[in-house]
Amino acid sequence: MTNQNGRFGIHGGQYIPETLMNAVIELEEAYNRYKDDPEFNAELTELLNEYAGRPSRLYYAEKMTKDLGGARIYLKREDLNHTGAHKINNVLGQALLAKKMGKTRLIAETGAGQHGVATATAAALMGMECVVFMGEEDTKRQALNVYRMRLLGAEVIPVTSGTATLKDAVSEAMREWTSRIDDTHYCLGSVMGPHPFPTIVRDFQAVISKEIKEQILEKEGRLPDAVIACVGGGSNAIGTFYNFIEDKDVQLIGCEAAGRGVDTFETAATIATGKLGIFHGMKSYFCQDEYGQIAPVYSISAGLDYPGIGPEHAHLHDIGRAEYVPVTDEEAVNAFEYMARTEGIIPAIESSHAVAHAMKIAPKMDKDKIIVITISGRGDKDCAAIARYRGEDINE
Amino acid sequence: MSNIRKAFENNKAFIAFITCGDPDLETTKEVVKAAADNGADLIELGIPFSDPTAEGPVIQGANLRALTGGVTTDKIFDLVKELRKDVTIPMVFMTYANVVYSYGAERFISACREIGIDGIILPDLPFEEKEEFLPVCHKYGVDLISLIAPTSENRIAMIAKEAEGFIYVVSSLGVTGTRTSITTDLGSIVSAIRENTDVPCAIGFGISTPEQAKAMAAISDGAIVGSAIIKIIEKYGKDAPKYVGEYVSSMKQGVLAS
Numbered sequence: 001m002t003n004q005n006g007r008f009g010i011h012g013g014q015y016i017p018e019t020l021m022n023a024v025i026e027l028e029e030a031y032n033r034y035k036d037d038p039e040f041n042a043e044l045t046e047l048l049n050e051y052a053g054r055p056s057r058l059y060y061a062e063k064m065t066k067d068l069g070g071a072r073i074y075l076k077r078e079d080l081n082h083t084g085a086h087k088i089n090n091v092l093g094q095a096l097l098a099k100k101m102g103k104t105r106l107i108a109e110t111g112a113g114q115h116g117v118a119t120a121t122a123a124a125l126m127g128m129e130c131v132v133f134m135g136e137e138d139t140k141r142q143a144l145n146v147y148r149m150r151l152l153g154a155e156v157i158p159v160t161s162g163t164a165t166l167k168d169a170v171s172e173a174m175r176e177w178t179s180r181i182d183d184t185h186y187c188l189g190s191v192m193g194p195h196p197f198p199t200i201v202r203d204f205q206a207v208i209s210k211e212i213k214e215q216i217l218e219k220e221g222r223l224p225d226a227v228i229a230c231v232g233g234g235s236n237a238i239g240t241f242y243n244f245i246e247d248k249d250v251q252l253i254g255c256e257a258a259g260r261g262v263d264t265f266e267t268a269a270t271i272a273t274g275k276l277g278i279f280h281g282m283k284s285y286f287c288q289d290e291y292g293q294i295a296p297v298y299s300i301s302a303g304l305d306y307p308g309i310g311p312e313h314a315h316l317h318d319i320g321r322a323e324y325v326p327v328t329d330e331e332a333v334n335a336f337e338y339m340a341r342t343e344g345i346i347p348a349i350e351s352s353h354a355v356a357h358a359m360k361i362a363p364k365m366d367k368d369k370i371i372v373i374t375i376s377g378r379g380d381k382d383c384a385a386i387a388r389y390r391g392e393d394i395n396e
Numbered sequence: 397m398s399n400i401r402k403a404f405e406n407n408k409a410f411i412a413f414i415t416c417g418d419p420d421l422e423t424t425k426e427v428v429k430a431a432a433d434n435g436a437d438l439i440e441l442g443i444p445f446s447d448p449t450a451e452g453p454v455i456q457g458a459n460l461r462a463l464t465g466g467v468t469t470d471k472i473f474d475l476v477k478e479l480r481k482d483v484t485i486p487m488v489f490m491t492y493a494n495v496v497y498s499y500g501a502e503r504f505i506s507a508c509r510e511i512g513i514d515g516i517i518l519p520d521l522p523f524e525e526k527e528e529f530l531p532v533c534h535k536y537g538v539d540l541i542s543l544i545a546p547t548s549e550n551r552i553a554m555i556a557k558e559a560e561g562f563i564y565v566v567s568s569l570g571v572t573g574t575r576t577s578i579t580t581d582l583g584s585i586v587s588a589i590r591e592n593t594d595v596p597c598a599i600g601f602g603i604s605t606p607e608q609a610k611a612m613a614a615i616s617d618g619a620i621v622g623s624a625i626i627k628i629i630e631k632y633g634k635d636a637p638k639y640v641g642e643y644v645s646s647m648k649q650g651v652l653a654s
Binding site (some may be wrong): 014021033162175181276277279 | 445446447449450452453456463468469470492493494495496497499519520521522523524525528543544545546547548549550551555567569570571621
């Protein structure tokens with residue numbers, strides 16, 4: 001659904017320094033060359049299946065379904081992928097592409113650390129150098145992931161500028177890319193940034209909805225009534241939505257991080273509180289003040305703590321094809337605990353935002369309805385932070 | 397003819413970048429006057445942005461100090477009105493696309509015309525996206541300044557052909573900030589530009605000494621200095637105007653010696 005200049009409706013584009021223009025043009029050309037190349041795709045499929053463990057399971061959450069008493073709930077288990085999240089789908093694709101382009105070094109931003117870990121993993125596997133930028137605040141919230149990245153041979157650079165969270169990590173990775181382009185690929189982790197990143201990342205994540213479709217048809221003989229995913233930049237959500245966009249009867253629901261509530265300043269719910277703007281290479285919705293200064297957003301979830309949303313989501317919102325709902329810290333933490341107790345699955349605090357919304361709507365739906373929640377990652381990394389949220393101090 | 401051309405009419409130009417509101421607007425006003433009085437041919441006034449992705453640590457710091465001090469786009473417009481009582485050399489805004497977009501392109505650019513701003517530099521608005529603001533810029537006679545980078549290569553002709561005001565030649569890869577040496581083959585970039593346009597081109601990024609300014613002006617139409625001036629302002633605060641004046645004078649000598 002992208003047009004030639006990488007637009008999704010009015011959103012997207014390439015609002016980046018001239019220094020990077022030839023790099024993104026080169027990337028687009030390489031991507032167009034390889035995306036339909038049988039050899040490239042065979043290699044990628046091999047990596048996804050044999051290394052990352054795809055296809056991921058579509059699990060019928062029977063206890064949760066019975067307990068909530070409404071729609072049948074399925075969980076798309078991206079948490080079972082190698083490295084514990086959906087991020088690996090995109091990273092293996094981009095790392096393979098970068099290698100074909102002759103790049104020897106990957107740089108990445110990371111919020112919760114999942115994308116950083118996935119990038120460090122792919123770099124280790126493919127023998128590439130890796131540098132990950134992570135907000136200093138997030139290196140504290142996600143100390144375990146920092147250790148994992150270093151263990152995998154990556155250099156982790158704590159970013160102290162701005163709010164020292166995900167947006168600042170993106171800014172710093174962009175600055176680094178501007179200074180070193182020849183041997184370096186910027187492995188962007190979400191469906192954001194300048195064209196062609198939102199398209200490339202979407203295509204590599206679309207495997208999620210491709211599998212959901214096949215799996216639900218096999219299990220239920222029909223498509224789901226709703227698919228639900230959490231949205232920061234929006235990569236697991238677009239992956240979950242993409243192959244259902246043309247199936248108009250499937251409701252697409254993205255769950256934004258409302259933090260302490262959309263009526264407070266401590267929120268990261270972009271669709272609920274943001275307005276149209278231009279930032280990080282794209283036109284989209286951003287949390288910002290009246291003068292266009294980007295807002296210091298907040299969420300308990302480091303992975304959703306971003307003041308913008310990918311341009312394709314902004315477009316799906318504009319045309320009313322997808323619905324975006326805010327979910328608070330408290331609701332997400334409750335869902336995190338509920339899922340652990342009910343199904344024996346500890347979802348990432350990011351994914352818990354999607355679980356929380358499903359818990360609200362499932363009981364109101366008929367028992368013959370079907371909803372699929374994408375569990376984008378596993379929650380081991382969040383245990384210490386959630387314990388702290390509940391007033392308990394544990395050693396990681 | 398663009399008012400900006402005046403800066404390049406007689407000699408090689410020295411262009412000074414100053415972040416508005418660092419440390420406060422009163423100091424900015426005096427710093428700009430000092431720069432103009434001491435030979436600056438054009439002033440780039442930075443409107444601070446929360447997330448300046450093309451800036452190195454020095455100008456990032458200036459942005460942060462200015463925003464923390466409560467500077468807004470409207471207050472900067474008022475500053476320019478004040479400045480225009482004394483300062484006659486061309487002045488342009490340097491900021492990020494979202495600052496213009498969120499204010500409203502029409503509202504922002506018409507205000508530029510009204511208060512005496514001659515051009516706008518937006519480092520996150522490449523050639524492919526300039527239609528976002530160009531029609532409005534033309535409507536109000538405000539030049540949208542193009543940037544050309546060491547990586548532009550096959551893009552130089554396309555950009556140069558449509559350039560207006562002056563061309564900002566980025567000397568090095570990376571972000572703004574002082575550098576001990578500049579290794580890009582700027583001579584060939586400038587020749588490639590001159591094959592396509594007679595719009596003047598000035599080189600910026602990494603320049604801090606009169607020797608560097610001389611070398612850059614020798615191969616182009618002028619030198620642009622930002623971070624080195626910001627460092628002086630950071631060091632001397634409200635007392636900075638005198639020191640910025642002295643510095644600008646020494647840099648102008650460098651440019652003229654080219």
